[in-house]
Amino acid sequence: MKRPVIYPVFLPQQGCPFRCVYCNQHAVTGLPERAPSDAVTHGVKAVAEHGRRALETGRPGEIAFYGGTFTALDRESLRALLREAASWTDRGAFTGIRFSTRPDALEGDVLDLLAEYPVRTVEIGAQSLDDAVLEASRRGYDAARVTAACRAVREWGRRLGLQLMVGLPTETEDRWRRSVLRVVELAPDFVRLYPTLVLSGTMLARWYRDGRYRPLELEEAVDRCAWAADRFDKAGIAIARMGLHPDPALDAPGAVLSGPRHPAFGHLVRSRQWRRRVDAALERAAARWNGGSQAGQGDAEPSPASLEVHAPPRRLSEVMGPLRSNVSHWKDRWGFRQVWVQEADAFRVRFQ
Numbered sequence: 001m002k003r004p005v006i007y008p009v010f011l012p013q014q015g016c017p018f019r020c021v022y023c024n025q026h027a028v029t030g031l032p033e034r035a036p037s038d039a040v041t042h043g044v045k046a047v048a049e050h051g052r053r054a055l056e057t058g059r060p061g062e063i064a065f066y067g068g069t070f071t072a073l074d075r076e077s078l079r080a081l082l083r084e085a086a087s088w089t090d091r092g093a094f095t096g097i098r099f100s101t102r103p104d105a106l107e108g109d110v111l112d113l114l115a116e117y118p119v120r121t122v123e124i125g126a127q128s129l130d131d132a133v134l135e136a137s138r139r140g141y142d143a144a145r146v147t148a149a150c151r152a153v154r155e156w157g158r159r160l161g162l163q164l165m166v167g168l169p170t171e172t173e174d175r176w177r178r179s180v181l182r183v184v185e186l187a188p189d190f191v192r193l194y195p196t197l198v199l200s201g202t203m204l205a206r207w208y209r210d211g212r213y214r215p216l217e218l219e220e221a222v223d224r225c226a227w228a229a230d231r232f233d234k235a236g237i238a239i240a241r242m243g244l245h246p247d248p249a250l251d252a253p254g255a256v257l258s259g260p261r262h263p264a265f266g267h268l269v270r271s272r273q274w275r276r277r278v279d280a281a282l283e284r285a286a287a288r289w290n291g292g293s294q295a296g297q298g299d300a301e302p303s304p305a306s307l308e309v310h311a312p313p314r315r316l317s318e319v320m321g322p323l324r325s326n327v328s329h330w331k332d333r334w335g336f337r338q339v340w341v342q343e344a345d346a347f348r349v350r351f352q
């Protein structure tokens with residue numbers, strides 16, 4: 001599937017009712033702190049620059065407002081940004097407007113105001129659908145409010161995206177899974193999955209130093225996201241992103257104090273999904289062996305000499321895993337002497 005072109009405009013923490021415990025948009029985007037009026041002036045300019053570039057390059061896309069609580073901006077600022085975006089949309093530079101916002105900032109008459117502009121996509125920063133996790137993370141709303149916001153966007157007829165964070169305070173594997181299943185029920189058009197990092201200058205950094213918060217290890221975060229990605233894939237919910245956007249600001253010394261950060265986080269998750277998929281196929285084979293349906297073939301375990309994993313060409317590096325870690329895993333776990341990963345139209349596992 002071709003990725004849509006997105007022209008992002010970051011408005012760090014503009015419109016936010018307070019600073020969330022894990023959030024430091026200035027560290028994530030590298031943009032300085034600005035007074036609201038300054039931020040909006042810069043935002044309007046950025047929209048125009050993107051508009052000109054889109055026309056010059058002949059690549060229209062969605063203009064996207066990220067990094068704050070867009071729909072909680074004061075009305076004048078909101079209209080100024082929407083007006084500029086709409087004017088470039090009329091000229092053919094943009095295909096429409098998208099923005100991210102908090103679930104509790106989609107209430108009241110703001111949808112009526114938005115309806116005057118060519119908004120196509122709404123991304124809701126839900127982060128979790130577990131009340132205990134939301135409360136411990138001091139998000140200021142509960143899961144019911146997320147559900148209501150999703151319903152409002154659906155009734156409004158716009159594309160719906162949900163952002164989730166893995167590893168928030170008090171999250172357990174069970175809570176994460178329940179939260180993911182609730183997202184599946186809400187059936188957004190797409191999701192984004194972000195690992196919770198301990199960023200400098202946040203409340204979470206203080207909790208981390210006090211021993212009150214422990215971030216997930218990279219392996220745990222990858223495992224949880226792989227479980228979630230399996231569910232989203234099965235439900236036909238697109239995953240627009242896994243992991244933070246790479247930004248040099250995050251590489252600055254001391255910007256990230258701890259947490260499951262990896263430049264290719266999404267690739268790690270996809271690789272883990274393939275590992276599990278192959279393991280599951282081999283477990284089924286082992287069960288058949290143990291159940292006797294393959295009587296006469298010998299062992300109770302599928303432990304022949306070689307394993308062939310067939311997969312579509314553009315998935316081969318995910319199948320092998322970083323540094324061929326999946327290949328090593330299958331050799332270690334199942335005793336294969338050789339593992340071949342080969343191109344094919346569809347996924348298939350063979351061993352002999």
Ligand code: SF4
Pocket residue numbers: 013016017018019020023024025067068069102125
């Ligand atoms: S609402 Fe979003 S952008 Fe605003 S402080 Fe919280 S996490 Fe950051």
